[in-house]
Amino acid sequence: MIPLQELLADLAHSLDPSGLDPRAITGLHVTDVSVDLPLEARLSPAQGLLAFTPRGVWATGFDPPRGRLRATWIRTTG
Amino acid sequence: MSSRADPSGPLLTLEQFVQALTAQLDRAQDALAMKARTGRPLTFALKDLAVDLQVFWEVGSDGQLRIRNAGPNESGASVVKLSFTSITRQMVEENTIAFQHDEDPRGLGELSDSLDADQTRRLQMVGVRTVGQLKKLSGGTDPQAVEAYLGIPVMNLRAALRSASRPTVTGHAVVQRADEPALLRIEGANLSGEEQPEVRLRGEAVEVLEAQPSALLVRPLSHHREGQLEVRIGGARATGFFYMDGAGSTAAPETPATRVADPWRVAPGGGR
Numbered sequence: 112m113i114p115l116q117e118l119l120a121d122l123a124h125s126l127d128p129s130g131l132d133p134r135a136i137t138g139l140h141v142t143d144v145s146v147d148l149p150l151e152a153r154l155s156p157a158q159g160l161l162a163f164t165p166r167g168v169w170a171t172g173f174d175p176p177r178g179r180l181r182a183t184w185i186r187t188t189g
Numbered sequence: 190m191s192s193r194a195d196p197s198g199p200l201l202t203l204e205q206f207v208q209a210l211t212a213q214l215d216r217a218q219d220a221l222a223m224k225a226r227t228g229r230p231l232t233f234a235l236k237d238l239a240v241d242l243q244v245f246w247e248v249g250s251d252g253q254l255r256i257r258n259a260g261p262n263e264s265g266a267s268v269v270k271l272s273f274t275s276i277t278r279q280m281v282e283e284n285t286i287a288f289q290h291d292e293d294p295r296g297l298g299e300l301s302d303s304l305d306a307d308q309t310r311r312l313q314m315v316g317v318r319t320v321g322q323l324k325k326l327s328g329g330t331d332p333q334a335v336e337a338y339l340g341i342p343v344m345n346l347r348a349a350l351r352s353a354s355r356p357t358v359t360g361h362a363v364v365q366r367a368d369e370p371a372l373l374r375i376e377g378a379n380l381s382g383e384e385q386p387e388v389r390l391r392g393e394a395v396e397v398l399e400a401q402p403s404a405l406l407v408r409p410l411s412h413h414r415e416g417q418l419e420v421r422i423g424g425a426r427a428t429g430f431f432y433m434d435g436a437g438s439t440a441a442p443e444t445p446a447t448r449v450a451d452p453w454r455v456a457p458g459g460g461r
Contacts, residue, residue, distance in 0.1 A: 115210070115240075116217040123221055123233050144233065152242055154258045156199050159209030160240070176259045176266055179241035184233035 112153055112161035122146060123184055143185040150180040200247060200255040207271070214238065214273055239272045252310065292402055293321035293353065293378045303349035304341070311339045320353045320378065356380055356422050358429035364406065372398065373431060375405045375418060384423045390431060391416035409433065 126144050151174065152162045165177060201209075214235065221234055243259040243266040259266035297309045299320060304312070315338075317323050326335070327350050332343045358377040365371050373390070380386055381400035388395050388407045395413075399406040405420065415432045 114213060116213040116220065119214075119217040119235065119238075120220045123217075123235070126233055143236065150240070152240070152258060154199060154201050154206065154244075154256070156201060156205070159213045160206075160242075173261050175261050176243040176263070178243055178268075179239075181237075181239040182235065183237040185236045187232060187234045 112151065112163045114158050115152075115160045115162045118162050118164075118180075119182065122182065126184060141186060143183055145181065145183040147179070147181045150178040151175055152178050200249075200257045202253055202255050206256060210240075210271070211273075218275075235275065237272070237274045239270065242269045242271070243267070244269050252307070291319050291321040293319060293324060294403075295320040295357075295359075295378055297323065299357075300349045300352050303345055303352045308339075308341045308345060311341060315339065323349065324353060354379055356386075356420055356425050356427040358418065358420060358427045361418070361429065361431050363433055370411070371409070371433060373407050373409050373413075373418075373433065375407065375420065375429070375431075376403065377420075377427060377429075378403060379425075380405050380420055380422065380427070382422060386420055386422040389419040389421075392419075 126141075149165050150162055151165055152160055153175065155161050162180070165174065170177065218235055221232055244256040245259055245263070245266055247255050247257065249255060256269065296319060297304065297312060297317070300323075301309075312318075312323065317326055327346065332346045335341055335346055336343050356377065356379040358375055358380075360376045362374045362376065363371050364374050375388065379402055381402050386397060386400055386405060388397055388405060390407070390409055390413050393410060393413075395410060396408045397405055398408055409431075413431075413433060416430065418429050418431045420427045
């Protein structure tokens with residue numbers, strides 16, 4: 112598991128819109144992205160919330176009960 | 190309701206958890222902002238976040254409610270649904286206590302001789318966290334009403350307020366201005382009021398240049414290097430120690446304030 116902020120950064124990185132040309136007048140632009148994911152999470156006094164997406168579809172008896180993560184990113188200009 | 194050490198995870202108060210999570214989300218936003226600064230014209234900012242967690246609630250012997258994450262094969266967990274949304278700096282400032290305006294920012298732990306841990310916690314539950322806030326509460330509220338609502342005896346509250354109004358010295362700093370002998374700033378609480386404070390360093394009276402409830406600026410005599418400091422205001426008295434580290438030279442410009450560690454204070458890990 113990794114700290115939540117790293118998971119969010121990884122997810123945001125996967126949405127990287129750098130291939131788009133912001134000067135283009137026409138074309139499709141993604142303005143916001145939402146994800147809704149199952150989540151394995153653990154509390155840590157030192158690091159806050161540690162989280163990761165489940166490794167597979169089927170949960171085994173060794174996996175903690177799953178939570179849920181819903182996040183929305185909006186496009187901004189740098 | 191147990192205090193057992195559970196293998197599935199540590200116990201955190203909800204306050205600790207939300208603070209930690211908020212700090213993590215700040216770091217996530219900072220990471221996205223840094224990406225924008227590296228020259229990428231477009232990036233994403235985190236707008237909303239919702240997290241559902243499977244947890245168990247436990248109440249400790251101190252009455253604090255804590256959560257721990259559910260472990261494997263543990264059924265019957267509660268689902269905590271937390272939603273975060275981005276807000277502007279102005280919204281944060283409008284809904285935050287102005288700490289710089291607190292006339293006495295000492296924590297309620299300073300009044301432990303009058304208020305026990307349970308009474309301190311009851312006050313904290315209604316948002317009273319500093320001695321200044323307690324004074325403000327007592328200014329506009331009948332102590333008997335506080336007893337009725339919070340269960341804190343009037344006697345304890347009055348004792349706490351008496352204790353809170355005593356002058357206290359918490360530290361000091363050497364103020365070195367260009368081409369002037371070093372001055373000493375004494376920090377604490379209730380150091381100034383209707384009556385003018387008198388300050389003695391090593392038993393000798395010194396000039397008080399500025400007086401505020403939280404700080405006094407005094408002019409030490411040329412031979413003052415270290416020793417006991419004493420503040421008298423009205424019939425009350427507070428004492429401490431001062432140490433003029435490297436002061437005395439008038440040729441130390443561009444250093445408005447040099448904080449001096451109290452050599453008499455023993456660190457938690459032990460002193461030298």
